[in-house]
Amino acid sequence: MSITLKQTAGPAYTRIMAYGAARGENAVPNDDLIGPIDSSDEWIRQRTGIVTRTRAVKDTDAIDLATIAAAEAIEEAGVAASDVDLVIVATISNPKQSPSVSAIVADRVGANPAAAYDVNAACAGYAYAIAQADALIKGGAAHYALVIGTEKLSDIVDPADRSISFLLGDGAGAALIGPSDAPGIAPAVWGSDGSKADAVGMNATLTQFRDGEAVWPTLRQEGQTVFRWAVWEMAKVARQALDVAGVEASDIAAFIPHQANMRIIDEFAKQLKLPESTVIARDIQTTGNTSAASIPLASHRLMAEHPELSGGLALQIGFGAGLVFAAQVVVLP
Numbered sequence: 578m579s580i581t582l583k584q585t586a587g588p589a590y591t592r593i594m595a596y597g598a599a600r601g602e603n604a605v606p607n608d609d610l611i612g613p614i615d616s617s618d619e620w621i622r623q624r625t626g627i628v629t630r631t632r633a634v635k636d637t638d639a640i641d642l643a644t645i646a647a648a649e650a651i652e653e654a655g656v657a658a659s660d661v662d663l664v665i666v667a668t669i670s671n672p673k674q675s676p677s678v679s680a681i682v683a684d685r686v687g688a689n690p691a692a693a694y695d696v697n698a699a700c701a702g703y704a705y706a707i708a709q710a711d712a713l714i715k716g717g718a719a720h721y722a723l724v725i726g727t728e729k730l731s732d733i734v735d736p737a738d739r740s741i742s743f744l745l746g747d748g749a750g751a752a753l754i755g756p757s758d759a760p761g762i763a764p765a766v767w768g769s770d771g772s773k774a775d776a777v778g779m780n781a782t783l784t785q786f787r788d789g790e791a792v793w794p795t796l797r798q799e800g801q802t803v804f805r806w807a808v809w810e811m812a813k814v815a816r817q818a819l820d821v822a823g824v825e826a827s828d829i830a831a832f833i834p835h836q837a838n839m840r841i842i843d844e845f846a847k848q849l850k851l852p853e854s855t856v857i858a859r860d861i862q863t864t865g866n867t868s869a870a871s872i873p874l875a876s877h878r879l880m881a882e883h884p885e886l887s888g889g890l891a892l893q894i895g896f897g898a899g900l901v902f903a904a905q906v907v908v909l910p
Contacts, residue, residue: 626839750873
């Protein structure tokens with residue numbers, strides 16, 4: 578006698594219902610960082626497009642930032658927190674290896690006992706989590722999902738490092754995802770290239786720090802390697818994301834790339850041949866690079882500044898340490 582297991586199925590489509598955001602309490606201008614790296618405000622602006630970045634105070638961590646952003650997304654979506662049954666947090670700056678940021682945030686915002694887990698995919702983490710939430714809701718494993726990118730990168734920077742320290746900021750962005758009558762999240766184009774794992778990441782392990790073999794681990798990058806990979810390879814991924822969504826560059830109302838570097842963003846737009854009408858997110862200028870938080874933070878600011886984009890198509894792409902990448906087209910809430 579064979580027994581067939583019962584299967585569940587969810588809605589045919591999902592959409593982003595609302596965004597939430599939290600930025601570090603302090604605005605840190607370039608002039609505050611140039612001493613240890615023997616640089617200048619002009620050098621940082623020309624190289625990255627950053628004028629200032631947000632950084633959190635000592636007592637604020639990535640969990641606190643995530644909670645604020647999540648609460649706003651839930652409120653803006655008009656969904657009861659108790660109806661959120663999945664929380665996915667993308668982060669590389671959980672203050673502890675365990676427990677997860679997601680379980681704590683789920684409890685803080687009133688979503689307990691939602692399924693909760695963290696994703697470590699660096700700057701692509703938010704886009705990874707969007708793809709997962711979309712699939713899990715369609716599969717019937719959840720009804721409403723909270724996707725959060727949160728980072729307190731100021732805890733893992735060396736002020737004297739010239740490769741990445743001046744880029745980084747602190748913040749969290751959240752998206753509330755639920756069922757939809759029409760497609761609101763296109764399939765993701767995602768992947769990895771672990772052969773370039775040394776291009777960006779931590780410069781030591783926690784066990785090396787414990788054993789006195791290294792100082793506190795901080796982020797480092799091979800700037801030119803990452804820049805070339807991002808500009809050339811990620812433009813191809815962005816085009817693939819448009820193809821799988823069945824849309825053209827001319828259909829895109831907004832372009833929301835990971836806020837890694839203004840030069841990369843501008844080169845992206847040029848290669849994709851985006852029309853002048855496309856609004857391009859440039860949150861990096863005043864927030865800095867916030868890794869997994871950068872796309873949702875940029876999305877939140879874009880919607881606040883351009884409410885007319887509501888219902889339009891946005892192409893988002895994240896890329897970073899791993900090396901990992903993910904891109905998809907979404908309908909803006």
